[in-house]
Amino acid sequence: MRSNRRGRVRRQHVIETALRSFAEHGYRGVSTATIAQEAGISEPGLIHHFPTKADLLLAVIEHYEARSIELIQEALSASDGSYSGALLALAGSHEADPTFIRLFTVLAAESVSPAHPAHEWFVARYDRVRAEIADRFREEQGRGQIRGELDPETLARQVIAMFDGVQLQYLLAGGQLDLVTPLRALLDSYR
């Protein structure tokens, strides 16, 4: 049992190391040998947990997604009850974690290639998130909180694009440009 626990701790340590490394260099810019070295374990030790670099990538994405869902839940509870408020709280929490933003930005762009091991995951995620956000806006429209002539599908695409785009600007500007201002101005225009 103790060795199982040690195995889990080590596995988690490898995932966190790989997350930082993929965030910095992309999936394509780093080898499992480098990640093993950074994690302070042997390459066979790493391969014991993750037979291929693609397996490690999917574990990193799973870890990312779990954290992302936590942040969304926190944002929903922290907001004034409006969905717009939750999206702005979410942007604020992303700002506090540049590695998190960087990982997503780099992997999403790399994954546009169908040959990338995260391609299907990202395609499915964008479809799912777009549908979820459109549903939320449709509900707010039903309650008169969003102007009736706007198309919820288009609003969902806009919010996702704005989120992704300002994250790229934030990273290129070394954190000097915030995420919240352009997103707030967009959401305000929906009312």
Added chain:
Amino acid sequence: MRSNRRGRVRRQHVIETALRSFAEHGYRGVSTATIAQEAGISEPGLIHHFPTKADLLLAVIEHYEARSIELIQEALSASDGSYSGALLALAGSHEADPTFIRLFTVLAAESVSPAHPAHEWFVARYDRVRAEIADRFREEQGRGQIRGELDPETLARQVIAMFDGVQLQYLLAGGQLDLVTPLRALLDSYR
């Protein structure tokens, strides 16, 4: 003279081959050996023109930027004279060239790392384009074409983010989602 011309033609052929390859695999996902093979020349032949992969990347970016400026000029002449019209025409022309979109999306995201050879180029480009777009919106605001209470700097950040974000969605959706609809809705909200 003929051999100089052959050299230029070959150099251009290598740049176009590298552009497609970087668009597909990113700068990090491809070697100069692969590009030489795809271009049908020897690796020493490639190195004669581009001593390092970073040199080749900068030549590809220069080629991209020249094409980008052409597209912007065309969009400005094709539009009804409004800056918004030109931005929508530009989005339409990007849709017609997925490789062009893909190259930019992948390289911009990779380049958030300060170690990436295109990092400084992308940082400078985003600063410059943001200032240019803000100036255009400021002028339109002066002519009463954009609402007075909006901040031109924020609008510029929004337009760039929306452009980048919808391009990512377009690529992930295999071209099934257009660029123009979300951008038009954004620009309409400025009036």
